[in-house]
Amino acid sequence: MPSMATGDRQKFNPNNNRPQFGPKLLNNDQKSDVFARRQKIEQQRRSLPIASVEKRLVEEVRKNDTLIIVGETGSGKTTQLPQYLFNGGFCNNGGTIGITQPRRVAAVTVAKRVAEECNVELGQKVGYSIRFEDMTSISTRIKYMTDGLLLREALLDPYLSRYSVIVVDEAHERTVQTDVLLGLLKDVQKKRSQKTFHQSNNQANNLAAVKNENNGEMKPHLVKKLNPLKLIIMSASLDAKGFSEYFNGAKAVHVQGRQFPVDILYTAQPETDCLDAALVTIFQIHLEEGPGDILVFLSGQEEIESIEGLVRENLKKLPEPNQKLLILPLFSSLPSEKQLKVFTPAPFGFRKVILATNIAETSVTIPGIKYVIDPGLVKVRSYSPDSGIESLIVVKTSKAQALQRSGRAGREGPGKCFRLYPESRFEGLDDSTVPEIKRCNLSNVILQLSALGVDDIIGFDFMEKPDRMAVIRSLELLYLLGALTDEKKLSDPIGQQMARLPLEPNDSKALILATQFDCLQEMLIVVSMLSVESIFYAPRDKLEESRTVIKSFSSPDGDHITLLNVYRASLEFLERNKEENGKEKAEKNLRKWCKDNFINNRSLKHARDIYNQIRENVERMGLKINSCGDDMLPLRRCLAASYFLNAALKQPDGTYRVLANGQIAEIHPTSVLRRTKSECIVFYNLVQTTRNYVRNVTRIDYLWLAELAPQCYALKD
Numbered sequence: 001m002p003s004m005a006t007g008d009r010q011k012f013n014p015n016n017n018r019p020q021f022g023p024k025l026l027n028n029d030q031k032s033d034v035f036a037r038r039q040k041i042e043q044q045r046r047s048l049p050i051a052s053v054e055k056r057l058v059e060e061v062r063k064n065d066t067l068i069i070v071g072e073t074g075s076g077k078t079t080q081l082p083q084y085l086f087n088g089g090f091c092n093n094g095g096t097i098g099i100t101q102p103r104r105v106a107a108v109t110v111a112k113r114v115a116e117e118c119n120v121e122l123g124q125k126v127g128y129s130i131r132f133e134d135m136t137s138i139s140t141r142i143k144y145m146t147d148g149l150l151l152r153e154a155l156l157d158p159y160l161s162r163y164s165v166i167v168v169d170e171a172h173e174r175t176v177q178t179d180v181l182l183g184l185l186k187d188v189q190k191k192r193s194q195k196t197f198h199q200s201n202n203q204a205n206n207l208a209a210v211k212n213e214n215n216g217e218m219k220p221h222l223v224k225k226l227n228p229l230k231l232i233i234m235s236a237s238l239d240a241k242g243f244s245e246y247f248n249g250a251k252a253v254h255v256q257g258r259q260f261p262v263d264i265l266y267t268a269q270p271e272t273d274c275l276d277a278a279l280v281t282i283f284q285i286h287l288e289e290g291p292g293d294i295l296v297f298l299s300g301q302e303e304i305e306s307i308e309g310l311v312r313e314n315l316k317k318l319p320e321p322n323q324k325l326l327i328l329p330l331f332s333s334l335p336s337e338k339q340l341k342v343f344t345p346a347p348f349g350f351r352k353v354i355l356a357t358n359i360a361e362t363s364v365t366i367p368g369i370k371y372v373i374d375p376g377l378v379k380v381r382s383y384s385p386d387s388g389i390e391s392l393i394v395v396k397t398s399k400a401q402a403l404q405r406s407g408r409a410g411r412e413g414p415g416k417c418f419r420l421y422p423e424s425r426f427e428g429l430d431d432s433t434v435p436e437i438k439r440c441n442l443s444n445v446i447l448q449l450s451a452l453g454v455d456d457i458i459g460f461d462f463m464e465k466p467d468r469m470a471v472i473r474s475l476e477l478l479y480l481l482g483a484l485t486d487e488k489k490l491s492d493p494i495g496q497q498m499a500r501l502p503l504e505p506n507d508s509k510a511l512i513l514a515t516q517f518d519c520l521q522e523m524l525i526v527v528s529m530l531s532v533e534s535i536f537y538a539p540r541d542k543l544e545e546s547r548t549v550i551k552s553f554s555s556p557d558g559d560h561i562t563l564l565n566v567y568r569a570s571l572e573f574l575e576r577n578k579e580e581n582g583k584e585k586a587e588k589n590l591r592k593w594c595k596d597n598f599i600n601n602r603s604l605k606h607a608r609d610i611y612n613q614i615r616e617n618v619e620r621m622g623l624k625i626n627s628c629g630d631d632m633l634p635l636r637r638c639l640a641a642s643y644f645l646n647a648a649l650k651q652p653d654g655t656y657r658v659l660a661n662g663q664i665a666e667i668h669p670t671s672v673l674r675r676t677k678s679e680c681i682v683f684y685n686l687v688q689t690t691r692n693y694v695r696n697v698t699r700i701d702y703l704w705l706a707e708l709a710p711q712c713y714a715l716k717d
């Protein structure tokens with residue numbers, strides 16, 4: 001899957017686009033509301049466990065260049081520490097306090113809260129910056145951002161000289177980005193204490209590239225002198241010892257106390273059907289417990305949408321007064337404005353039920369949540385360097401994750417967490433999650449590090465080294481794609497261009513090549529459609545009907561072109577409707593069109609957003625956006641030229657053998673080529689369930705491989 005940042009794709013420049021407000025004149029009632037809210041916030045802040053150790057924490061940061069802070073969920077780390085440091089003078093030289101979060105939604109909502117606590121307009125003293133959305137200005141001193149964004153800033157400024165302090169929050173999550181960032185920050189600290197500056201050619205190139213990507217704008221910042229970088233690693237559930245060892249014996253402090261108690265409840269027996277257990281628990285809470293909203297953790301969009309349907313169905317069976325349940329999904333590919341809906345209070349008399357993936361697991365405070373339902377499962381990436389198979393698998397959470405999940409209750413008052421498994425299972429869980437870097441394909445990480453001037457990946461100071469075989473496999477892939485030179489340096493221009501696209505290397509290569517095959521317009525659509533989960537949906541009770549309708553889009557050449565057909569048909573429908581009915585009505589009609597055609601409207605909209613975003617990227621890179629019209633041959637050839645490592649040949653028994661590694665797989669039942677007679681195919685991904693399945697498949701000519709990927713395939717005759 002492409003590593004696409006999600007959410008609102010609008011580029012936002014607060015200084016240009018924000019409406020200018022004059023002083024707001026409030027009437028007396030409004031004034032007293034504002035006053036009461038300010039008093040409530042002040043009182044809340046004073047009662048947080050962290051408030052009693054403010055002075056000590058500021059002192060510890062002053063004394064130690066690196067500090068590890070561990071404190072209960074909800075104790076006030078994320079919202080308060082940056083304010084304490086600001087008040088403690090850590091921005092006096094014009095420096096900024098940067099706080100990284102593994103997820104966009106946390107960066108945005110926490111920044112909003114802290115701006116409110118500081119009584120400032122968001123984007124001024126307090127702001128946030130996530131990919132394609134920058135809510136900061138030259139006066140921003142407390143800046144929340146994703147860890148990926150700080151990595152990109154490092155391309156621009158290898159010293160991270162704008163920052164006096166960097167706080168890596170939720171470090172226990174150990175995402176790939178966090179791990180790369182930790183290694184990089186360690187190096188930046190060293191460089192800043194030495195006060196020498198060396199800019200490699202690579203960094204100079206990247207600087208130019210990123211400057212260009214930001215429309216040539218670089219925000220000025222006011223650091224007069226480079227002080228040592230203060231680094232704070234923070235979480236409620238991290239292995240302080242491991243982090244301390246990595247940071248050369250850095251000091252760890254523990255903030256004691258939690259704000260409100262959370263009752264943990266377990267089931268007596270293991271549950272065989274987690275979705276059903278979650279459904280029953282939602283209604284049990286709704287009918288038997290007091291007021292308060294419910295947060296349910298589910299493993300993915302599909303589970304969320306399926307339980308959403310079941311809750312709605314069951315709700316209709318309840319007597320009228322009990323039907324006041326507001327169901328809100330929350331997953332990463334949901335557009336930002338929809339994600340943020342969960343943070344607004346439910347209408348009077350209603351109870352919110354938020355169906356979320358683990359994006360709601362850390363950092364966020366969702367107002368109103370009193371009950372958490374935790375089935376104890378999470379979807380994670382898994383990668384086998386031997387087979388080259390990367391898949392998403394559902395596994396048990398770690399203890400750290402269970403703790404974080406229960407910590408989403410008890411933030412505004414006492415809460416309850418319903419773990420849908422017996423207590424004995426909790427005892428057997430791993431303490432922490434296996435770092436993502438140990439279980440994912442590393443080609444993207446390598447590309448990122450190469451762009452940062454790190455050529456020796458094996459020698460890079462990772463907290464935990466990735467598997468050597470996985471590094472070798474990923475280097476091989478990048479080499480075969482032409483992204484790396486023989487000296488393992490980023491190639492120019494292919495590697496440089498690939499590093500600038502927010503996609504997996506195969507997808508970036510497909511876009512770069514597409515312009516040569518005269519089909520960039522089509523490839524942009526295909527890559528965007530492949531970036532989202534489940535475009536089609538087939539309700540259990542309408543299986544036959546949905547199959548017939550979906551068939552009308554299908555192409556005998558395969559799934560990529562089928563997806564292209566869906567996108568084109570929806571766009572044509574939308575444009576025609578806009579002319580006749582205006583934008584708003586057209587969007588509404590499109591929703592109905594999607595429903596009638598068994599297409600997931602949310603996913604389609606997300607694909608449109610991604611399309612606009614990547615199109616902007618490739619335009620800035622100067623690639624010519626050309627189209628092959630209705631002739632699909634160039635597109636198929638381009639797919640073969642980019643996904644050549646995912647080529648497979650039909651076996652006499654009807655299965656397929658992946659040419660690059662000999663894996664045997666079947667075409668997935670959802671593919672339009674399921675019953676194909678095609679001798680040779682390329683596929684987008686290989687998933688492992690009870691069997692190996694290849695998904696998103698296109699028919700190609702075997703001979704194209706030797707012609708288009710001679711570095712990998714040679715003809716014997």
Ligand SMILES: Nc1ncnc2c1ncn2[C@@H]1O[C@H](COP(=O)(O)OP(=O)(O)OP(=O)(O)O)[C@@H](O)[C@H]1O
Pocket residue numbers: 044048071072073074075076077078079080109113235236259362363364365367407410411412
């Ligand atoms: N948006 C918000 N609305 C209402 N209260 C909030 C909001 N954000 C934070 N709070 C309050 O501030 C408290 C501290 O939140 P904060 O995120 O700083 O805690 P934390 O220690 O970082 O927690 P975690 O480890 O779970 O991220 C919350 O428990 C809640 O009471």
